[in-house]
Amino acid sequence: xxxxxxxxxxxxxxxxxxxxxxxxxxxxxxxxxxxxxxxxxxxxxxxxxxxxxxxxxxxxxxxxxxxxxxxxxxxxxxxxxxxxxxxxxxxxxxxxxxxxxxxxxxxxxxxxxxxxxxxxxxxxxxxxxxxxxxxxxxxxxxxxxxxxxxxxxxxxxxxxxxxxxxxxxxxxxxxxxxxxxxxxxxxxxxxxxxxxxxxxxxxxxxxxxxxxxxxxxxxxxxxxxxxxxxxxxxxxxxxxxxxxxxxxxxxxxxxxxxxxxxxxxxxxxxxxxxxxxxxxxxxxxxxxxxxxxxxxxxxxxxxxxxxxxxxxxxxxxxxxxxxxxxxxxxxxxxxxxxxxxxxxxxxxxx
Amino acid sequence: xxxxxxxxxxxxxxxxxxxxxxxxxxxxxxxxxxxxxxxxxxxxxxxxxxxxxxxxxxxxxxxxxxxxxxxxxxxxxxxxxxxxxxxxxxxxxxxxxxxxxxxxxxxxxxxxxxxxxxxxxxxxxxxxxxxxxxxxxxxxxxxxxxxxxxxxxxxxxxxxxxxxxxxxxxxxxxxxxxxxxxxxxxxxxxxxxxxxxxxxxxxxxxxxxxxxxxxxxxxxxxxxxxxxxxxxxxxxxxxxxxxxxxxxxxxxxxxxxxxxxxxxxxxxxxxxxxxxxxxxxxxxxxxxxxxxxxxxxxxxxxxxxxxxxxxxxxxxxxxxxxxxxxxxxxxxxxxxxxxxxxxxxxxxxxxxxxxxxxxxxxxxxxxxxxxxxxxxxxxxxxxxxxxxxxxxxxxxxxxxxxxxxxxxxxxxxxxxxxxxxxxxxxxxxxxxxxxxxxxxxxxxxxxxxxxxxxxxxxxxxxxxxxxxxxxxxxxxxxxxxxxx
Numbered sequence: 023x024x025x026x027x028x029x030x031x032x033x034x035x036x037x038x039x040x041x042x043x044x045x046x047x048x049x050x051x052x053x054x055x056x057x058x059x060x061x062x063x064x065x066x067x068x069x070x071x072x073x074x075x076x077x078x079x080x081x082x083x084x085x086x087x088x089x090x091x092x093x094x095x096x097x098x099x100x101x102x103x104x105x106x107x108x109x110x111x112x113x114x115x116x117x118x119x120x121x122x123x124x125x126x127x128x129x130x131x132x133x134x135x136x137x138x139x140x141x142x143x144x145x146x147x148x149x150x151x152x153x154x155x156x157x158x159x160x161x162x163x164x165x166x167x168x169x170x171x172x173x174x175x176x177x178x179x180x181x182x183x184x185x186x187x188x189x190x191x192x193x194x195x196x197x198x199x200x201x202x203x204x205x206x207x208x209x210x211x212x213x214x215x216x217x218x219x220x221x222x223x224x225x226x227x228x229x230x231x232x233x234x235x236x237x238x239x240x241x242x243x244x245x246x247x248x249x250x251x252x253x254x255x256x257x258x259x260x261x262x263x264x265x266x267x268x269x270x271x272x273x274x275x276x277x278x279x280x281x282x283x284x285x286x287x288x289x290x291x292x293x294x295x296x297x298x299x300x301x302x303x304x305x306x307x308x309x310x311x312x313x314x315x316x317x318x319x320x321x322x323x324x325x326x327x328x329x330x331x332x333x334x335x336x337x338x339x340x341x342x343x344x345x346x347x348x349x350x351x352x353x354x355x356x357x358x359x360x361x362x363x364x365x366x367x368x369x370x371x372x
Numbered sequence: 373x374x375x376x377x378x379x380x381x382x383x384x385x386x387x388x389x390x391x392x393x394x395x396x397x398x399x400x401x402x403x404x405x406x407x408x409x410x411x412x413x414x415x416x417x418x419x420x421x422x423x424x425x426x427x428x429x430x431x432x433x434x435x436x437x438x439x440x441x442x443x444x445x446x447x448x449x450x451x452x453x454x455x456x457x458x459x460x461x462x463x464x465x466x467x468x469x470x471x472x473x474x475x476x477x478x479x480x481x482x483x484x485x486x487x488x489x490x491x492x493x494x495x496x497x498x499x500x501x502x503x504x505x506x507x508x509x510x511x512x513x514x515x516x517x518x519x520x521x522x523x524x525x526x527x528x529x530x531x532x533x534x535x536x537x538x539x540x541x542x543x544x545x546x547x548x549x550x551x552x553x554x555x556x557x558x559x560x561x562x563x564x565x566x567x568x569x570x571x572x573x574x575x576x577x578x579x580x581x582x583x584x585x586x587x588x589x590x591x592x593x594x595x596x597x598x599x600x601x602x603x604x605x606x607x608x609x610x611x612x613x614x615x616x617x618x619x620x621x622x623x624x625x626x627x628x629x630x631x632x633x634x635x636x637x638x639x640x641x642x643x644x645x646x647x648x649x650x651x652x653x654x655x656x657x658x659x660x661x662x663x664x665x666x667x668x669x670x671x672x673x674x675x676x677x678x679x680x681x682x683x684x685x686x687x688x689x690x691x692x693x694x695x696x697x698x699x700x701x702x703x704x705x706x707x708x709x710x711x712x713x714x715x716x717x718x719x720x721x722x723x724x725x726x727x728x729x730x731x732x733x734x735x736x737x738x739x740x741x742x743x744x745x746x747x748x749x750x751x752x753x754x755x756x757x758x759x760x761x762x763x764x765x766x767x768x769x770x771x772x773x774x775x776x777x778x779x780x781x782x783x784x785x786x787x788x789x790x791x792x793x794x795x796x797x798x799x800x801x802x803x804x805x806x807x808x809x810x811x812x813x814x815x816x817x818x819x820x821x822x823x824x825x826x827x828x829x830x831x832x833x834x835x836x837x838x839x840x841x842x843x844x845x846x847x848x849x850x851x852x853x854x855x856x
Contacts, residue, residue, distance in 0.1 A: 025644045032714055173713050177720060188728035 035258045036175035038292060043153035043170065044108070044161075050145065050288055051106035054118065055099070094124050105145070108158020115149030143181055144289045150174045175292050182290070183255030186268070190248025199242060265293045381432070384454040385439070385466075390431040393664060394524065396693040399423055400668035401532040401554065403685070407671050408547065408620065409540015413681035419539060420685060422477035423532065424692065429473025434499045434523060436470055441503040449580065483538040491531040498523035513585040521562025530555045550616050557609035561663070564602045567594065568652060598651070607659075617670060624674050630722060631666045632658075634696070637718040638703065642711045665696040 098121030104114035122142040152170030154160045247267065254260040269290055272283035382388035402423050406416045439446075439455045440463070446453035455463060478484060478492065501507045502519045510516040533551045537544065544550075570577075570586030571594055577584050586594050618625040635657060639645050648654055672689060675682035690697055704712055 025641050028641045028714065032717060033710065173717075177717060180717070180720065181724060184724040184728055191728065 031256065031258075032173050032176050034172055036179060036293070037172040038170075038175060040152055040156045040170045043148070043151055043292065044156035044158060046288065046291055047108065047111070047148070047153040048106060048157070049291075050148075051102050053285060053288060054102040054122075055106070091125075094121050097121050098125065105154075108154045108160050111154020111158060111160050112149045115145040115153075119143065119146030119149070141285050141289050144178065147174050147178050147181070178289075179255040179261055179293065182265075183252040183261070186248050187250075187252035190245050190251070193245050193248065199245065262293055265290050380454070384452075384457075385432065385435050387428070387432055387435060390435075390524075391428070392694045393660070395427050395431070396664045396668055396689075396695065398427060398528055398532060399689065399693060400671055401529050402536040403668065403671035403675060403689075404550070404617070404620075405533055405536030405540055405544070405547075407675050407678070408544035409537060410543060411536075411540050413679055413685070415539065416675070416682065416685055417688075418481065419536060420688060422481045425473045426475075426477045426482075427528075429470045429475070430495060430528065432466075432470035433474055433496070436466055437499050438503045441505065441508075482535050485534075485538055488531065488535050488538065491527055491534065495523055495527045495531065498527065511583070513588065517563055517566050517585060520566045521559045524565075525558035525562035526555045529558045544620075546620075550613075550620070553609065553613040553616050557606070557613045560602065560606040560609050564598070564606050564655075567598050567602055568655070570594065571598065572652070603655070610659075610663075617667075621670055621674050624670055624677075627669060627673065628662070628666055631662055633722075634700075634718070635661075637715065641718075642707065642714045661699075664694060665699060668693070669696065 098118060101114045101118035101121060104110055105118055119142055122145070150171060151174035155170060247264075251261075251264055251268075254264045269287055272287045272290075382391075399420070402419060405411075406419065411419070439453050443453055443455050445451075447456060458466070478488075482488065498519050501509045502516065502523065503510060509519040530551050533547070533554060537547050537551075567586070570584055571591070573584070574586050574591055574594070577587050589597070614625070614628075635647075639647055648657055668689065672682075672686050676686050689695060700715075704715065707715070
């Protein structure tokens with residue numbers, strides 16, 4: 023019984039259309055190239071600084087020469103380019119993952135404020151997913167198989183489950199539940215004060231409008247949400263719902279607090295129910311099914327969106343009408359979630 | 373030629389059996405004593421080599437003597453005996469070889485105290501008592517059982533422990549508790565093994581009329597002794613020994629939790645097979661593999677984490693002795709691709725769990741290599757969860773250098789973060805870089821500044837200041853705007 027469940031979870035549960043994976047492949051490669059993981063701007067400083075020492079990956083005190091770093095940077099860029107085009111996709115993915123791993127080992131010893139290094143594993147794991155079997159040079163002239171191996175996605179789901187749950191565990195250890203701090207509020211206030219996000223520098227109400235108990239409840243809810251990710255990855259439906267929640271959180275962090283969560287979001291996209299999209303008619307038409315015909319709700323969503331934009335452009339109004347500011351932002355988030363729910367129908371095993 | 377030699381030793385003389393099933397645990401006793409005695413990697417490597425030689429020599433002598441004294445009996449029974457097919461010169465050569473391998477390490481390297489020499493002598497004496505006429509304890513019931521348990525398990529273990537204790541710095545004061553627990557437990561393991569062996573040979577011995585202890589006791593009584601006496605007593609003593617290990621080695625012993633998990637995954641999830649139901653199968657799977665494959669890992673991993681050069685010792689063990697990694701690789705070769713994928717999930721699960729527990733996961737960085745390569749790198753300030761640098765001028769006010777952080781160039785950040793906290797950089801090395809950053813911000817030239825690093829560490833539910841770090845220094849400041 024248990025082994026049948028395990029077989030299903032590993033090999034069938036996270037099955038997804040290969041074209042969805044191909045889309046992710048293109049987006050990921052574009053992001054790597056655009057975001058500059060390989061820090062070309064720092065290359066000159068590193069290579070020219072003769073006093074520099076790299077605490078490499080177990081390479082001892084003598085460090086790593088600059089030319090090695092330059093060489094791996096170029097390899098990484100080449101791999102990202104090949105991944106974008108879908109040429110030798112599996113090996114390009116692995117080369118990209120290894121280049122990123124090497125670079126994070128280098129950069130982590132000398133810099134702070136890098137993007138999260140967890141996502142290095144994403145191209146490595148996805149190299150086995152067959153994400154080069156559609157919309158790529160590798161797949162040219164061949165029929166597209168509707169589904170590919172599901173186990174890489176199951177493995178990635180487990181990685182995400184561990185990552186998020188371990189983050190929650192660290193938050194628990196660091197005192198998020200303690201009475202002396204309201205951590206989310208402090209983060210939000212700090213980000214806003216230092217000029218990040220949609221309400222930057224304006225004394226956003228997000229930071230101050232809730233009662234301390236309300237913020238504390240958010241802290242508790244947030245830690246609980248993080249901790250449930252690990253058991254959730256064992257249940258496809260629950261995991262997909264949790265992923266939606268995480269995407270909504272990322273959306274909020276990005277637009278409200280100015281944090282770069284795009285890469286995080288990209289790596290979560292494989293777990294949406296892509297069967298809701300009819301790829302045969304892509305990109306001419308996205309198959310939106312069962313869009314609610316509740317005119318009033320659509321009207322409210324539209325007004326909320328307009329209000330939110332207005333608050334962005336008129337910060338003084340946001341301070342004057344805090345409730346409307348928070349409500350409009352919240353309704354926009356809800357609208358995005360609702361659209362996602364309907365457009366990418368959550369279905370077990372889909 | 374090499375193949376024939378290997379065949380002679382491993383197959384015909386049956387030395388592959390003790391090498392595969394007894395030596396892996398036996399060699400772990402020296403590993404533990406190497407750690408407890410603070411021996412260097414070089415001393416450990418020499419001791420390891422000498423141990424392998426003496427184990428091979430002593431085991432070889434035992435099997436040699438047993439086959440040599442059983443020649444007539446085996447010939448009459450039609451059983452294979454290697455001595456029957458070897459010329460005299462080869463037999464003599466083998467004897468000299470085994471004795472040389474067994475004794476020379478003691479002449480040239482191992483300490484020859486009265487206790488070690490007594491135990492070595494006892495080992496050889498037990499071999500002779502067991503096999504050689506007129507004693508032949510193997511035919512004398514319980515005497516044979518105790519003799520076998522002694523020479524095969526208890527005496528070698530205690531001898532190895534005492535030898536390496538003598539080689540170390542004698543700092544392990546409670547070594548006698550460890551050795552006592554080891555000797556008693558290993559003795560019971562030997563008794564259990566010989567009783568099981570008798571149980572397996574019962575039908576054959578009954579047919580040939582050989583009056584072994586097993587035949588005299590009868591199947592039912594033998595089974596009762598095994599199930600209700602020998603095995604429970606062995607397990608109790610094993611738990612006592614394990615408690616000694618945990619007491620000394622600490623949390624690394626949690627690695628043993630992987631043992632039942634590994635079996636569960638391999639049997640139930642990968643192979644979809646039930647666990648063995650017969651006694652020998654269960655003992656082999658749940659007990660013997662724990663002793664042979666998993667227990668040696670504990671002192672080895674502890675050593676490897678204390679000094680990177682001990683990884684070579686780990687590598688030597690993985691190459692020469694049966695181990696969990698080798699067995700897993702052997703299984704991997706036999707499995708089909710989907711079985712390998714399922715097992716890979718288990719390995720990934722363990723890696724992710726260990727990394728999560730190690731505290732290397734947080735929302736800002738992911739350093740998988742830290743867990744694996746920490747022993748290879750000098751201290752990167754890992755004990756510091758947060759570092760605050762203060763520059764204090766003229767005794768009036770403190771400035772947090774953390775505020776300057778975004779403006780500091782990467783080399784300087786590195787030196788501050790890792791150099792001072794690990795004690796590998798002096799403050800005056802960073803002084804020049806820090807000075808230029810401060811001067812850029814406040815102008816003028818700085819003098820009279822003190823540099824202090826505070827050490828903050830995680831405690832449950834909050835931060836706690838633990839004190840100052842090493843690395844005080846000073847910069848010169850000669851005034852400027854906004855002087856502190």
